Amino acid sequence: MKTANEVEKEFLDGLEKNSGKNLKTWMGIIKASTLQKQVEIQKWLKGEKGLKHMEAWMLAAIYLNGGKPVYGSDSALLDKQFEKYPDMRPLFDFVSEKILKSVRESEREVKKTYVSFKKKREFAAVNIKKGEIRIGMDLGVRPFDEVVKKVSMTGPMPRISHMVVIQDKKDFNDEVVQLLNKSNERVN
Numbered sequence: 001m002k003t004a005n006e007v008e009k010e011f012l013d014g015l016e017k018n019s020g021k022n023l024k025t026w027m028g029i030i031k032a033s034t035l036q037k038q039v040e041i042q043k044w045l046k047g048e049k050g051l052k053h054m055e056a057w058m059l060a061a062i063y064l065n066g067g068k069p070v071y072g073s074d075s076a077l078l079d080k081q082f083e084k085y086p087d088m089r090p091l092f093d094f095v096s097e098k099i100l101k102s103v104r105e106s107e108r109e110v111k112k113t114y115v116s117f118k119k120k121r122e123f124a125a126v127n128i129k130k131g132e133i134r135i136g137m138d139l140g141v142r143p144f145d146e147v148v149k150k151v152s153m154t155g156p157m158p159r160i161s162h163m164v165v166i167q168d169k170k171d172f173n174d175e176v177v178q179l180l181n182k183s184n185e186r187v188n
Contacts, residue, residue, distance in 0.1 A: 003109055005071035011058050012069060019051070023062070030063045038064055074110040081113070081128050088128050094169055095133050099124060102177040103184045114155035123184040125156035132167045135176070136160040137183035147175060159187070 002010075016022045021029070029049070035041045038060045045056035061070045071077060082089050092115075099117050100106055106123070109116045117124040125136040136153045139162040144150050151163045164176055 003071075003074070004111065005069075005074060005077065008058060008069055008071045011055070019055070023067070026059050027063055027067045030059065070112065077110045077112060078115070081110075081115070085128055085130055088131075088133065091166065091169065092126070092128055092133055095126065095135065095166055095172055098172050098177075099126075099135070099180060102180050106184070111155055114153065116156065117180075119184065119188045121187045122157060122160070123187045124180055125153060125160050127153045127155070132165050134163050134165055135180075136163045137179055138162075138186050139179065139183055140186060142182075148179065 012023060015026070019026070030041055030045070033041070033044055035044055038057075041060035041063060042053075042056040045051045045059055046053060049056075051059070058070075062068065082092075096108060096115065100108060103117070103119070103123065106117055106119055109118065113127075115126040116122045117126070123138060127134040127136070134153055136151050136156050138159045139148065142148065142162060144162070148162050148164060151161055153160065153163060162179075164171075164179060166172055166176075
């Protein structure tokens with residue numbers, strides 16, 4: 001399965017060939033429309049300019065992102081998530097490495113608003129917040145308690161129902177490893 005940045009890059013690489021216009025020209029066309037909302041721009045591009053749904057959606061998203069690719073590269077997406085909380089980077093790097101080691105053969109995929117951890121399907125998601133890293137998991141009907149809280153995160157799928165808050169390296173303990181593996185077993 002392709003990542004969002006791979007799909008976006010593929011789209012941009014073939015934009016002029018497939019539509020007859022380059023990105024700069026499309027940005028000018030959208031600007032001249034004076035539309036400001038993604039759904040309005042998307043509908044207009046489909047209806048008035050004959051673009052397919054995904055093409056219209058991507059152009060609208062890029063336009064509203066200042067004419068720059070929304071996804072860019074994984075590292076650019078990840079760097080953007082640290083703009084508000086740059087001091088959280090060392091703890092995030094630690095947590096990320098621990099998750100990948102704790103759930104064998106898992107991989108990390110950077111999304112626009114969070115970081116996904118998956119095998120075939122996403123079993124965990126991470127949000128970077130002020131003073132903490134939130135790890136969301138799919139733990140089914142497991143009750144909430146002092147450690148495992150109801151999820152409060154931006155971005156991941158609704159099945160990510162529970163979360164653990166990591167404020168220090170010592171918070172990533174054996175219980176967190178067990179929870180991650182349970183979540184992985186549920187979805188994969």
